[in-house]
Amino acid sequence: MRDKLNDLASAAAEIATADASRLAELKVSLLGRKAGKLTELLRELPTLSHEERRTLGAQANELKKKIEADIDERERTLATPSGAGADVDGSMPGRQAWRGALHPVTLVVDEICEIFRELGFSRVTGPEAETEEYNFTKLNISLDHPAADAQDTFYVGQGTLLRTHTSPMQARVMETNKPPIRVVVPGQVYRRDAFDPSHSPVFEQLEGLAVDEGLSFVDFKAAIDYFVKRFFTRDTVVRFEPSFFPFVEPGAQVQVQCVMCRGSGCSTCKQSGFLEIMGAGMVHPEVFTRCGLDAERYTGYAFGMGPQRIAMLRYRIPDIRLFFEGDMRFLGQFT
Amino acid sequence: MNLSLNWLSSMLNRSLDAREVGDLLARAGAPVEAEEALHQDLGDVIVALVEKVDKHPNADRLSLCQVNDGSSVVEVVCGAPNVTAGKKYPYARVGTTLPGGLKLESRKIRGVLSNGMLCSAKELGLGVDHDGILELNTDAAPGTRFLDAMPLADHRITIEVTANRPDLLGHKGVARELAAAYGVPLRLPPFPGAPTDVREATRAKGAGAADGVEVRIEDAEGCPRYLAAVIRGVKVGPSPDWLQARLRAIGARPINNVVDATNYILFELNQPLHAFDLARLKGPAIVVRRAKPGERITTLDGVVRVPDGEMTMICDATTPVAVAGVMGGQNSEVSSDTTDILLECAYFEPRRIRRTRKALKTSTEASYRFERGIDLQSAPAALRRAVELLVAVAGGTVTGSVDVYPSPVHEPTVFLRTDRVAHLLGVAVPVGDIERHLVSVGFAVAPKDHRLAVQVPGWRPDVTGEVDLIEEVARLRGYDNFPVEIRAFRPSTVPDDPGERVKDAVRRLLTGRGLHETRSFPLGAQGSPEAVELENPMSAEEAYLRTDLSPGLVRALEHNWAVRERDVRLFELGIVFRKPNAGKRPVETLRLGAVVSGARTPSHWTVSGKALQYDRWDVKALFEEAAALAGAFGRVVEDGDGWKLEDASGRVCGWAGELTADRPAWAASAFGFELDVHVGQRRVVVFAPLPGTPPVERDLALVLKPGVRADQVEAVMRRVGAPLLETCRAFDEYRSEQVGGRSVAWRLVFRAGDRTLRDEEVDAVVKKIVGTLKEELDARLRES
Numbered sequence A: 001m002r003d004k005l006n007d008l009a010s011a012a013a014e015i016a017t018a019d020a021s022r023l024a025e026l027k028v029s030l031l032g033r034k035a036g037k038l039t040e041l042l043r044e045l046p047t048l049s050h051e052e053r054r055t056l057g058a059q060a061n062e063l064k065k066k067i068e069a070d071i072d073e074r075e076r077t078l079a080t081p082s083g084a085g086a087d088v089d090g091s092m093p094g095r096q097a098w099r100g101a102l103h104p105v106t107l108v109v110d111e112i113c114e115i116f117r118e119l120g121f122s123r124v125t126g127p128e129a130e131t132e133e134y135n136f137t138k139l140n141i142s143l144d145h146p147a148a149d150a151q152d153t154f155y156v157g158q159g160t161l162l163r164t165h166t167s168p169m170q171a172r173v174m175e176t177n178k179p180p181i182r183v184v185v186p187g188q189v190y191r192r193d194a195f196d197p198s199h200s201p202v203f204e205q206l207e208g209l210a211v212d213e214g215l216s217f218v219d220f221k222a223a224i225d226y227f228v229k230r231f232f233t234r235d236t237v238v239r240f241e242p243s244f245f246p247f248v249e250p251g252a253q254v255q256v257q258c259v260m261c262r263g264s265g266c267s268t269c270k271q272s273g274f275l276e277i278m279g280a281g282m283v284h285p286e287v288f289t290r291c292g293l294d295a296e297r298y299t300g301y302a303f304g305m306g307p308q309r310i311a312m313l314r315y316r317i318p319d320i321r322l323f324f325e326g327d328m329r330f331l332g333q334f335t
Numbered sequence B: 001m002n003l004s005l006n007w008l009s010s011m012l013n014r015s016l017d018a019r020e021v022g023d024l025l026a027r028a029g030a031p032v033e034a035e036e037a038l039h040q041d042l043g044d045v046i047v048a049l050v051e052k053v054d055k056h057p058n059a060d061r062l063s064l065c066q067v068n069d070g071s072s073v074v075e076v077v078c079g080a081p082n083v084t085a086g087k088k089y090p091y092a093r094v095g096t097t098l099p100g101g102l103k104l105e106s107r108k109i110r111g112v113l114s115n116g117m118l119c120s121a122k123e124l125g126l127g128v129d130h131d132g133i134l135e136l137n138t139d140a141a142p143g144t145r146f147l148d149a150m151p152l153a154d155h156r157i158t159i160e161v162t163a164n165r166p167d168l169l170g171h172k173g174v175a176r177e178l179a180a181a182y183g184v185p186l187r188l189p190p191f192p193g194a195p196t197d198v199r200e201a202t203r204a205k206g207a208g209a210a211d212g213v214e215v216r217i218e219d220a221e222g223c224p225r226y227l228a229a230v231i232r233g234v235k236v237g238p239s240p241d242w243l244q245a246r247l248r249a250i251g252a253r254p255i256n257n258v259v260d261a262t263n264y265i266l267f268e269l270n271q272p273l274h275a276f277d278l279a280r281l282k283g284p285a286i287v288v289r290r291a292k293p294g295e296r297i298t299t300l301d302g303v304v305r306v307p308d309g310e311m312t313m314i315c316d317a318t319t320p321v322a323v324a325g326v327m328g329g330q331n332s333e334v335s336s337d338t339t340d341i342l343l344e345c346a347y348f349e350p351r352r353i354r355r356t357r358k359a360l361k362t363s364t365e366a367s368y369r370f371e372r373g374i375d376l377q378s379a380p381a382a383l384r385r386a387v388e389l390l391v392a393v394a395g396g397t398v399t400g401s402v403d404v405y406p407s408p409v410h411e412p413t414v415f416l417r418t419d420r421v422a423h424l425l426g427v428a429v430p431v432g433d434i435e436r437h438l439v440s441v442g443f444a445v446a447p448k449d450h451r452l453a454v455q456v457p458g459w460r461p462d463v464t465g466e467v468d469l470i471e472e473v474a475r476l477r478g479y480d481n482f483p484v485e486i487r488a489f490r491p492s493t494v495p496d497d498p499g500e501r502v503k504d505a506v507r508r509l510l511t512g513r514g515l516h517e518t519r520s521f522p523l524g525a526q527g528s529p530e531a532v533e534l535e536n537p538m539s540a541e542e543a544y545l546r547t548d549l550s551p552g553l554v555r556a557l558e559h560n561w562a563v564r565e566r567d568v569r570l571f572e573l574g575i576v577f578r579k580p581n582a583g584k585r586p587v588e589t590l591r592l593g594a595v596v597s598g599a600r601t602p603s604h605w606t607v608s609g610k611a612l613q614y615d616r617w618d619v620k621a622l623f624e625e626a627a628a629l630a631g632a633f634g635r636v637v638e639d640g641d642g643w644k645l646e647d648a649s650g651r652v653c654g655w656a657g658e659l660t661a662d663r664p665a666w667a668a669s670a671f672g673f674e675l676d677v678h679v680g681q682r683r684v685v686v687f688a689p690l691p692g693t694p695p696v697e698r699d700l701a702l703v704l705k706p707g708v709r710a711d712q713v714e715a716v717m718r719r720v721g722a723p724l725l726e727t728c729r730a731f732d733e734y735r736s737e738q739v740g741g742r743s744v745a746w747r748l749v750f751r752a753g754d755r756t757l758r759d760e761e762v763d764a765v766v767k768k769i770v771g772t773l774k775e776e777l778d779a780r781l782r783e784s
């Protein structure tokens, strides 16, 4: 019995080099249902003693597995044409692996942060659950004033809220670092807004803050202009218009030439040729004071933008809800 | 805020282009939301002269008119009683489409062919009919476009007004900005038919009287100033066309001449007014005081209000007649029988009004303006203009007026250092320019000790400090007129958040393995007793913050199944929240979660049949690799059918295994993991010298007793095999009765760093390993 096994093993060695017709013969002679040598051998097993049956049985089974696998592989090799003159159909598809993609918001946030890194900004994050003090008071926002109405807030108990903007990190950064400060702060923010194609109660915001001695409105404009031209195109027109946010003064709204129509007017830009992409301005002296910095000595600028909105413009995504669905067909487009 | 271009134009005494005005206002800080040319649907209507009017041969009530439309004379049948030969009317030719969609055709009316139509105001969408067709008082020649002949062609411009600029909530404030931009004077045109001799109201301290009506402020905190005028002999009725047209142009609905006049002043001067029916005021008196316990008032909207003691009320001698600054009461409302009016023109404290309207859940045009702060200084001028308008449109005479002003305040002065302007703006703005800019919008400027003393007008309550003036300078100079110039800067002292590095590493790992990054919605139903509840959720389904990422990932999985996507590979990095341990803020933890289901690789023609499906072993490896990058230093241990991650202290900080989901029959099983992302020390990679000696491999097939785990076996191998054992890895598992249960095969790789190992040396180590395994785990070699 043991000898027979050894014979079979050497016969099996031939498989690796057999041509197609020889392989077919070997397959029948070894594994054939009726007269296959290995099949016959396995049939003999029950006649053996208990001890022999255990050891030889295991070996025979293992050999059968190996022979089957070898024949399978050889068949595959023979079936695949190769070498000179072989009819290889090179137009058949290559073998792929899955490719994962980053979320479009991540892509946009990373790109924005990288551009500001060129201007010396580091990247930090902060808590999503905030206190009224950081979300409002330190930013010169009075809940007594109608300006607070723009930020309909979710409360989670004990005066704690879900931050309505990433701006509380302005205060946190100023309180724990000495100027020069240059940071960008991406993160999720919350507002009591109903879902619609362009609004979500939860969305991404990206804050920027620069504080030093002698930073001016010119520095502010230059930084934003640099960013817009790096992110969009070098010839994108940037427009600054006065606006109001309690924590900046002068306050501004930054508009860029519409990416859809290049300024000629379309439905995306409501025929204006421009799209609003951020609120910004010079840090209000009151904010410096409330965050423990000398408002006479230091000046600075701050800005905030919505990466979802920017992603929607860049990738022409029509509905903000797509960002939250986890649809493979959507996410797979950003590889 | 809706603006009428004609209204603005009348104050600047020049024509305006809507598009240009929009640009100027945007540059001034009030961007245009919408712009609409009004009454464009009347473009085909023309002015026509009725030359002759005859009776219709077959109908008594109809006339047969010879109508000159500028090019010819046609016959038109008209049913209006007021049609008169020699007068001009709006005329719609055959083919014209009127507002509402009626297209005119020539048709026979009682046997006579009528060519077009003479139109009434109602037919043109210009309000209600008075006497029939609309008689035109115009010099325009027949054939002139109706829109060109009448002041109807207007543009409605809707601007967005920020909360700091209440002055832009009135046409005058907007016109002031335009006047500054165009360099033209601003002047309010007088109303046709208005009295020219209206006197300024008489000042009083805490109480005064207007024509015998006592006016008293008891709550000077809530109402620092209250002016009232008494007008007797008015006739309540419809407003004149021009007034109605103005109101319609900005989207307001004309009501009657008294209400329309007060609304007009509201939208022109940003001064809310209220007209009381004097006959219905007990006393007669006006007392401004806090609400008393038990008082009620039915406001104009028919709602019964129960004011609290923090609310300022306008009362007569006994009861409240209006909620100050928010809404009047029905008990003193002007009706068609009213003949005598008390006109209120007051300033209410912004925070008080904000609190009141929030408590009453009622916002009105008036409260909106009071809570932003109206012009305290210009109230007398506003009252005078209101009286002029009221008398012009409703008749009557002013019999007295009073200005109760307990503690008059002056316009504040703010100092501006001109060098601070250059410091903050980065550009030296000449002093002359600074002065010119500030004066152009109403500031009074006087130099004082290297500074400018700037007097702030009442309509700019937002300007309280130097920086506000610097903003004005920048704004009026034009933001676009500052250079864009990158100047030297110092690098940030703030270090990068180390968490970003970890997140990047995780993202690279998992996208490399074919998973897409997703972001799920962090609000949902209660995920655990530890979940943080929102006090004011938008809906019960979104009332809690998530405690785990997996519910969101499972939702995404099911979404994909619902759209027939079978192969799903997703991961998410996101914050989860738990109730605070101590302190107020919830505990926030950065989490990583993943889910995979379906084919492990894309199908390929060389592999026939179904591709291999993801199983628990895929997710175990992903879990271990992710944990190595992002987890706390710890270990992955078996946990039921899956695994858990324990940190050094034994705390569980992650899990992996099969997921429960609402799975259609055709979908594959889903597996996932989730772990706390731990931002630890940065891992420092130190190069290991490449081996100069060859490895020696040995395979060991072991039969394991039930309960013995592979990691136990490997622990023995490593311990006993050290230092020569380099790696050991299970590569086969075989279960059969014949081998007596479960057999696992390991490949062991041995190597010595300094020499080539001899077989005997390796055999000795293997023997020792086998002996120890037998001894400690009762594992024996599989016989062969």
Ligand SMILES: [Zn+2]
Residues within 6 Å of the ligand: A258, A259, A260, A261, A262, A263, A264, A265, A266, A267, A268, A269, A270, A271, A273, A274
């Ligand atoms: Zn466009």
